[in-house]
Amino acid sequence: MIPGMDILCVAYNLNAVVLGSLIAVYAILIGYLGLRGFRKTKSNQDYLLAGRSVNPFVMAMSYGAAFISTSALVGFGGIAGQFGMGLMWLVFMNIAFGIVVAFIWFGHRTRSMGAELDAKTFPEFIGRRFQSEKIKLFIAGVIFIFIPLYSSVVLISGARFLQEVMGVPYFWALGVFGAIVAVYVIFGGLKGVMYVDALMGTVMLLGMLMLLVSCYVRLGGVVSAHQKLTEMSALVAQRLPQEYILGHRGWTVMPEFNSVWWWTLVSSLMLGVGIGALAQPQLAVRFMTVKSGKELNRAVLVGSIFILCTAGAAYMTGALSNVFFFHPEAGKTPQLAIEAAGGNPDIIIPMFIKEALPAVVLYVFSLTMLSAAMSTLSSLFHVAGTSLGHDICGNLRWGRENGILLSRTGVCFGIVLSVFFAMILPPGVVARGTAIFFGICAAAFLPAYVAALYWKRATRAGIWAGIVTGSVVTVFGLVFMHQKEAALLGICKLICGRDVLVSVHPWPVVDPFVYALPLSVIALVVVSLLTRPLEKKHLDRIFK
Amino acid sequence: MFGLGDLYIVGAVLGSIAVSAVGVVYGAINWNRSGSEEDK
Structure with a gap:
């Protein structure tokens, strides 16, 4: 099943005119910001690093929006609905490593060393640090080959959303969605990407905050909601025997130590995703976009709040949705969230929003989902394209004379490749390809990145x-x-x-x-x- | 505590809030500091 697809399907009873109008206004804003990025892009450095002069708010929101994708909000939120609040450790790791360690210990050095080495991309940074063209080419090759696999999953989610909500045929939706992102990435460069990401990050922040507050209000307050969820722990053994065997012991307790779910939570999510974020090239390159360390310090403040309010809200809401589904209105059967979702954790969050919260939350959530998908996509397209255009082909004589054009061509090629993968590959394979890419990034690039800095x-x-x-x-x-x-x-x-x-x-x-x-x-x-x-x-x- | 059934979960929730607070305080204190020699 395509990650995020079912989720978005449950939202199809939205008023298409209202949502269409909202999306149209949103598209105009995106177009305006993309155009602003285009006008300010005069050199290759502008295109690749936004001129090294990005505002700290834009930098932090853009970093956060690229970090948190649709699958993080809805996919992991649904996993919290199935297995509980243990996922809050992932939020802790995301903030501790993805923001605090990343910005304070990695960001400052990456920025100053990157400027000294005149590096404009992550592969170029590592390559110049170790005076090796081959290392740069190897890292750029890995990025260019594997990132389109990851971006195609996100692209599919966005296209399915347009298909289900707006009634746009799937392949048209794929083309339209890819084209919207392509326009502002190709022409606006990293400036366009970061301006648009900042807008999207703001929508995500407001949307997820609205979701969390509405959830607690609907369930009778913070402590009351938690208490009701804690009292449901005994239901796990009775109603979810498979999850019980995996180590599930309730939604407000950790899984049983050394169980299957405990290892998945600790090794794959907390460590793999939490620490692995430090070596993501599309995130690391953002440290080189600011003109001084001051902007990085300011971005720590904004980024910490952003991750807490987006990822934290999704995981808390996912777990708490069990209270809502198990205490339904008269005439409905009490169910656990995963039962109400027909066994698919992906649809827990949208289903909860649809059934429990005001319609306005659903509209804001729709924009939030589009934002999460597009902001992650644009960053991936940009980094994949610049790996080809700048890092791999940049040494050609023609490339040196036509830097921006070559980078834009690389971005175009990356987008075409992503759309191609989205059309032909089975979703399950793509998702696993993504997991493999993240694993390789973390294990292969992180030690090299730390050594480069320290x-x-x-x-x-x-x-x-x-x-x-x-x-x-x-x-x-x-x-x-x-x-x-x-x-x-x-x-x-x-x-x-x-x-x-x-x-x-x-x-x-x-x-x-x-x-x-x-x-x-x-x-x-x-x-x-x-x-x-x-x-x-x-x-x-x-x-x- | 807070209606949660396990101190590890309380730790995760409070830890997330605390580490965010560290980020906010760090950002506020160092708002106008560059943090690297060449910027000073």
Whole structure:
């Protein structure tokens, strides 16, 4: 099933005229901001890094809007409806690592080093830091190959939304949705993307806050709502035996220690998604868009509030929806949220909004969903396109003379590739491809990124060792160790006669990130210590 | 506490609010500070 598709389907009883008018006004605003970005884009630096002069509010909202996608709000919100508030640890990790650590410890150094190295993209930053064109090309290649897989999922969600809500045929919807984002990404560059993202981030912030407040009001207040949910814990064993076996013990308690769900929550969500966000190229590049560290400090303030109010609201609302569905109006059967959603967690949040909250919340939520999809998409299109246009082809003679044109061509190519994937690939495969990309990003790029910022002794060979070890171990884990992907791929079964290499609990449910990251770090450190360091003059210049 | 059934969940909720507060306070205190040598 396409992530987010069902969700959006339950909203189809919206008044298409009202929603169409809202979307039209919204599209005009997007067009205006995209045009503003276009007019201010005079050089390749403007196109790639928004001229290194972005306002801190725009920077923080844009970072947050690119960070939080439709699947984070609705998909993970639905998982909270099924498994409870343990997902609030992901909010904690998102703010602690995705904002505080990212901006304070990564942001300042990335910005100042990026300016010193005159780096305009994430691959170029790592490549120039280690004086290696091959490292830059490798990272750019990974980004360009895998990001369109991820962006195609988001594109499909947006297109399905237009199809179900507005009645636009799917392939037309795909084209229209892709075209709207394409126009402001291609012409507006990163300035256009960040202006539009800031608008979308603001809509997301207001929409999710409205959702959380309405939810608590509807359920009788904060403590009362939590208390009612706590009292429902006994229902898990009776009504959700499968989830009980996985470790589910209630919506306001953690899963049972060492259970399947506990490992999924801790290894895949808290650690994989929480820490993995630090090495996402589309987010890291934003640190280089501001003119001084002052803007980064200000962005910490805005970004912390943004993540708490968007992701936090989605996960709390998802869990609390159980109280609403189990205490229905007279004449309706009490159900758990996952039962009311027919077993599909993706439709819990929209269903709750539709049945429990005022119509205005549903309209705002629709715009919020469009915003979440488009803001993530635009950032992905931009980073994928610039990887091709600037990083891979930028060294060609023609490329050096036509920087902006080449970057725009790269963005166009990235968008076409994403639309192509969205048309041909089965959604389940794409979603797994996305998970693989995130795993590889975290395990392969994070140690290299940290070493680039903080460790003078790191060498080119060490960086290669870290990247290769992280990539290989992650792929090995997905193919031979992690039950979900290994069983689907079937390679382990073909070679060894069983789904996974080690079937002793908890290995089949431990995310490969958990062992790939430490091994990548060890490889980077050991090989660096055994090889010749970079020249002192270069290091003194960038670490001054 | 707060009607929640587990101190770990209370910790997650309060931890999220607390770490956000840290971000807000840091941002407010350093509003006009650049944080890197070359900016000073």
